[in-house]
Amino acid sequence: MNLELIKTIEQTLYREARLLDQERYKEWVGMLTEDIHYHMPGIETRYRRDKTEQVHDLTRMAFYNDDLEDLKKRLRRLETGTAWSEDPATRYTHMITNIEVVPTEKEDEVLVYSNFLAYRNRNEKDQDTLIGNREDIWRKTAEGYKLAKRMIILKQNVLLSKNLNVYL
Amino acid sequence: MKIEKFKDNGRYDSYMNLDEGWLDRRVFWEQSIYDREMEQIFARCWLFVAHDSQIPNPGDFLTTYMGEDGVIVCRQKDNSVKVFLNSCPHRGNKVSFADAGNTRRFVCNYHGWGFGTDGALMGMHEEYCYDAGDIDKSQWGLKQVAKVGNYKGLIFATFDEEAPSLENYLGDFRWYLDMLLDNEEGGTELIGGCIKSVIGANWKFGVENFIGDAYHAGWTHDSGARAMNNGLPFPPIDMKSSYHASMNGHGWEFGTEGVGDLFLLGRPKVMEYYNKIRPKMAERLGEMRSKIFGSVASASIFPNVSFLPGISTFRQWMPKGPAQFELRTWVIVNKNMPDDIKDDVTKGVMQTFGPGGAFEMDDGENWENCTQTNRGVVTRREKLHYRSGISRRIEHPELPGIVYQGQYNDANQRNMYQRWLDLMHAESWKDVPEQYSPRLNGKETMGPKAGFKAG
Numbered sequence: 149m150n151l152e153l154i155k156t157i158e159q160t161l162y163r164e165a166r167l168l169d170q171e172r173y174k175e176w177v178g179m180l181t182e183d184i185h186y187h188m189p190g191i192e193t194r195y196r197r198d199k200t201e202q203v204h205d206l207t208r209m210a211f212y213n214d215d216l217e218d219l220k221k222r223l224r225r226l227e228t229g230t231a232w233s234e235d236p237a238t239r240y241t242h243m244i245t246n247i248e249v250v251p252t253e254k255e256d257e258v259l260v261y262s263n264f265l266a267y268r269n270r271n272e273k274d275q276d277t278l279i280g281n282r283e284d285i286w287r288k289t290a291e292g293y294k295l296a297k298r299m300i301i302l303k304q305n306v307l308l309s310k311n312l313n314v315y316l
Numbered sequence: 317m318k319i320e321k322f323k324d325n326g327r328y329d330s331y332m333n334l335d336e337g338w339l340d341r342r343v344f345w346e347q348s349i350y351d352r353e354m355e356q357i358f359a360r361c362w363l364f365v366a367h368d369s370q371i372p373n374p375g376d377f378l379t380t381y382m383g384e385d386g387v388i389v390c391r392q393k394d395n396s397v398k399v400f401l402n403s404c405p406h407r408g409n410k411v412s413f414a415d416a417g418n419t420r421r422f423v424c425n426y427h428g429w430g431f432g433t434d435g436a437l438m439g440m441h442e443e444y445c446y447d448a449g450d451i452d453k454s455q456w457g458l459k460q461v462a463k464v465g466n467y468k469g470l471i472f473a474t475f476d477e478e479a480p481s482l483e484n485y486l487g488d489f490r491w492y493l494d495m496l497l498d499n500e501e502g503g504t505e506l507i508g509g510c511i512k513s514v515i516g517a518n519w520k521f522g523v524e525n526f527i528g529d530a531y532h533a534g535w536t537h538d539s540g541a542r543a544m545n546n547g548l549p550f551p552p553i554d555m556k557s558s559y560h561a562s563m564n565g566h567g568w569e570f571g572t573e574g575v576g577d578l579f580l581l582g583r584p585k586v587m588e589y590y591n592k593i594r595p596k597m598a599e600r601l602g603e604m605r606s607k608i609f610g611s612v613a614s615a616s617i618f619p620n621v622s623f624l625p626g627i628s629t630f631r632q633w634m635p636k637g638p639a640q641f642e643l644r645t646w647v648i649v650n651k652n653m654p655d656d657i658k659d660d661v662t663k664g665v666m667q668t669f670g671p672g673g674a675f676e677m678d679d680g681e682n683w684e685n686c687t688q689t690n691r692g693v694v695t696r697r698e699k700l701h702y703r704s705g706i707s708r709r710i711e712h713p714e715l716p717g718i719v720y721q722g723q724y725n726d727a728n729q730r731n732m733y734q735r736w737l738d739l740m741h742a743e744s745w746k747d748v749p750e751q752y753s754p755r756l757n758g759k760e761t762m763g764p765k766a767g768f769k770a771g
């Protein structure tokens with residue numbers, strides 16, 4: 149794997165994280181391909197012997213199982229000016245680590261593993277931290293690498309927060 | 317100033333006056349009131365524990381809570397369902413740690429006591445250490461609930477031997493429930509999996525919101541409504557042809573326009589689907605119910621289940637102390653829907669009423685703050701206003717229940733707190749007063765004639 153490509157991907161992930169920290173969602177959407185699949189399955193606690201497919205079965209409950217239109221719909225809420233629980237704004241920090249870039253069969257696509265820590269703080273002392281893994285496909289385009297697929301595995305059974313006004 | 321100290325003597329008349337229309341905030345805050353709710357309400361009422369579709373095969377089980385008591389719900393070989401405590405009678409350890417699964421045995425991690433899928437004690441590790449006469453295994457199984465019941469796929473259980481039959485407990489609310497559970501041949505199922513989240517609010521705020529609070533929707537959810545439907549605001553409410561209906565603490569607020577909630581789901585294909593089956597629905601349930609279904613509506617089954625017919629979120633508020641609940645959400649669909657419609661409903665629900673949903677996000681924040689402001693000792697002695705629409709009670713020829721006109725109303729909430737009060741005060745089920753005499757006792761709830769007053 150060439151080092152320059154790895155650097156490029158790393159920088160792309162960091163830029164994405166910065167846009168999300170700053171709620172620059174229009175620009176964030178600009179980093180997604182038209183055919184993006186953004187998926188964060190809800191994962192039950194089950195015994196090891198239980199082979200129920202919980203991650204890849206798209207008919208099951210998911211926090212996110214979105215295409216581009218779906219994501220835009222969610223984001224439209226913020227543009228209305230009446231999303232009361234977003235005002236005052238939430239303070240975000242996304243930390244991205246453990247970045248691994250893996251070639252795929254497609255020349256223009258790379259598989260990228262990463263871990264995230266997303267910290268949220270609101271109002272006086274409302275706060276939470278979300279930690280997990282991501283598995284992405286980034287595709288090379290004329291405007292740089294764009295996110296074509298993301299699978300987010302959050303390491304919580306009960307989401308220890310009241311909502312998910314955050315993209316991971 | 318003389319400060320009136322909070323003393324809990326088990327009488328709460330002075331903490332609400334539902335004829336005047338107010339509640340004291342301590343009902344949402346005091347630990348001792350919460351503890352009594354666990355005893356008087358959660359240890360006695362019929363509580364939702366599972367949907368048939370979650371445990372279709374023998375040995376299928378799931379774990380859940382009745383109040384704060386952990387239970388296992390397990391399908392038996394004869395297709396019946398047993399519900400027993402998820403706690404080993406040896407030293408009390410939790411027996412199953414999975415949310416769901418299939419098993420032939422529940423074996424305790426501590427000393428290896430093994431229980432059948434019916435909860436009976438089958439055997440112990442190193443059983444020879446028990447001498448003859450030490451243990452009668454038939455007496456030391458996992459503690460069973462008193463009764464298990466099923467209404468059209470929803471499985472309920474109660475810890476109280478004396479609880480009325482599930483049919484009587486639901487009462488005329490069955491007429492309304494049929495719109496959710498029986499609007500099409502084949503009944504319903506839950507989509508696989510369950511999304512859980514934690515909200516720092518009193519459990520009753522969730523239940524009362526769904527039981528009657530249409531009022532908040534147009535304001536709280538303005539952004540959500542516009543997001544889901546290309547900038548259009550919340551559908552208008554017609555105060556003449558929309559209602560509150562409640563009985564036994566359960567309640568449903570609704571319009572009769574047939575499309576409002578379906579519109580908020582933001583999924584045109586789903587709207588189309590229901591519009592297609594609506595004539596059939598009218599044959600099954602009558603014209604009126606076929607028009608209620610899909611309208612701007614929300615409902616709760618006392619004490620802690622809520623749902624939005626049409627939007628198809630189905631949820632339970634699990635109390636975790638006076639200032640916290642765990643919210644469990646599912647998606648409920650008709651079994652006979654084509655797969656792509658089920659998929660579309662599921663996506664729609666998660667975009668509106670999942671933790672990342674355009675509607676849900678604004679609710680949790682409100683309920684948390686409605687609860688947490690009562691940390692202030694002066695604040696918590698203040699009243700909350702519940703008087704909206706208090707003089708709009710009507711007798712409706714077709715709609716059973718305590719009916720109020722206009723879905724912007726606090727009527728269902730008041731009646732829910734009346735039930736709360738009645739149960740908090742009652743020594744046993746015999747002492748729980750009947751606030752409404754049912755039309756449908758022992759009668760068929762389906763068909764176009766079902767809701768009408770006899771005669």
Ligand code: FES
Binds near residue numbers: 407424427
């Ligand atoms: S506590 Fe379960 S076997 Fe001892």
Ligand SMILES: [Fe+2]
Binds near residue numbers: 537675679
């Ligand atoms: Fe709401």
